Amino acid sequence: MRAREISNDRSICLSRRSPGPFRDQERTEYFASGREALRSLIDSVLPTGKMTVLLPDYVPEGVIRPFRTAAWEVLLYPIDENLDPLWQRLEALLKARKPAIAVLIHYFGLAKDAGRFRALCNASGALMIEDLAHVLPGEGCEAGREGDYVLYSPTKTIGSPDGGILVRRHGAGMAFPKRKGSRAHTTYVVQQLLLLCVATLGRRFTAGRWLRLLRRLSGRFLNSYETLSSYSHEPHQMSDIGRFLLRHADWDGWARRRLDHASAYDRGLDGKIFKRVPGSFFPNGGPFGFPVMVDDRDDLQEHLAARGIRGLTLDGRWDFIPQEERQEHPGALAVLRKHFLFPTDQHLADGQIQTVIAAANDWAALRNRSQIAAPVAAVA
Numbered sequence: 001m002r003a004r005e006i007s008n009d010r011s012i013c014l015s016r017r018s019p020g021p022f023r024d025q026e027r028t029e030y031f032a033s034g035r036e037a038l039r040s041l042i043d044s045v046l047p048t049g050k051m052t053v054l055l056p057d058y059v060p061e062g063v064i065r066p067f068r069t070a071a072w073e074v075l076l077y078p079i080d081e082n083l084d085p086l087w088q089r090l091e092a093l094l095k096a097r098k099p100a101i102a103v104l105i106h107y108f109g110l111a112k113d114a115g116r117f118r119a120l121c122n123a124s125g126a127l128m129i130e131d132l133a134h135v136l137p138g139e140g141c142e143a144g145r146e147g148d149y150v151l152y153s154p155t156k157t158i159g160s161p162d163g164g165i166l167v168r169r170h171g172a173g174m175a176f177p178k179r180k181g182s183r184a185h186t187t188y189v190v191q192q193l194l195l196l197c198v199a200t201l202g203r204r205f206t207a208g209r210w211l212r213l214l215r216r217l218s219g220r221f222l223n224s225y226e227t228l229s230s231y232s233h234e235p236h237q238m239s240d241i242g243r244f245l246l247r248h249a250d251w252d253g254w255a256r257r258r259l260d261h262a263s264a265y266d267r268g269l270d271g272k273i274f275k276r277v278p279g280s281f282f283p284n285g286g287p288f289g290f291p292v293m294v295d296d297r298d299d300l301q302e303h304l305a306a307r308g309i310r311g312l313t314l315d316g317r318w319d320f321i322p323q324e325e326r327q328e329h330p331g332a333l334a335v336l337r338k339h340f341l342f343p344t345d346q347h348l349a350d351g352q353i354q355t356v357i358a359a360a361n362d363w364a365a366l367r368n369r370s371q372i373a374a375p376v377a378a379v380a
């Protein structure tokens, strides 16, 4: 019998009204997306003229594009396979190139050393953005204490059609340009809502041909990413429906559920085949997914897909390393090739996480066997 799909897809869920994590309204700006928040920051706060930004070499389009469209010079600092900055290279770039701003990404919800990053930025006079797009902050979550600006992207963790939240430490009362609405933004919100409805149906009902058909149609007609790209150079404020859904999210409970899922993977997955990324998640910060590094990732994904399980890889719009510089970025290239995110999501039951672990370990057992068999065959 077919079961329900297991995936990271966000779906709509209404919880009791809660104050949520962004209570200091004075310092919180709500945009329609993370990239619009960055664009508004660039336009409002930072001095005009030829400016430089320092970004990690494993970076999403949503972070690099606002700087590029504002005609900033973009420098990439290298990370290693553990998703940490190569600290000496970072320091050297900060000193030599004096960027106006540097960005630290807490990839997949893993807590990176923001204090160390802050100290290096202070020493060179750069502003620091802490990117927490992959974190669902629960009550008392300590993430984002170091950055001058802290970025959240709730569409990645909460079933909201739009949203990019910028928390600022300085410049209280400063105006951040944003439009109230436009046809393109409305189209984006409607497309995103329809996609959320498809995902919500997929969670509630047993998967089957109807879902595949609905997905195919929505893939064809609901290209919300293209819509977002068409207008995001002009920042918009978050929609009312998005704000409503944020107010009715169970931030604390969902953060805990995601962390519980991550712990279950940590305990249950075969450690030989699925390499953990060292470090930990933020206490009470729900992770976007549970990251591992794995060889032959496509084969794993096929194996899981045949069992109704979808994980995630963030590689499609994450590679902006120029061709001629690629040998200087082995860490990011390895991450692009090998990372895989097991689904953590507030809507998934513990039993479903165990199903994923069992399916992944079945695949790992096959790999272990073939690795043992390979040298024997070579000798024969």
Ligand SMILES: Cc1ncc(COP(=O)(O)O)c(C=O)c1O
Residues within 6 Å of the ligand: 032, 033, 034, 035, 036, 060, 061, 062, 063, 105, 131, 133, 134, 153, 155, 163, 164
């Ligand atoms: C780490 C990270 N930061 C920022 C962004 C940009 O957010 P948005 O998609 O809301 O523009 C993304 C999007 O992929 C992201 O993954």
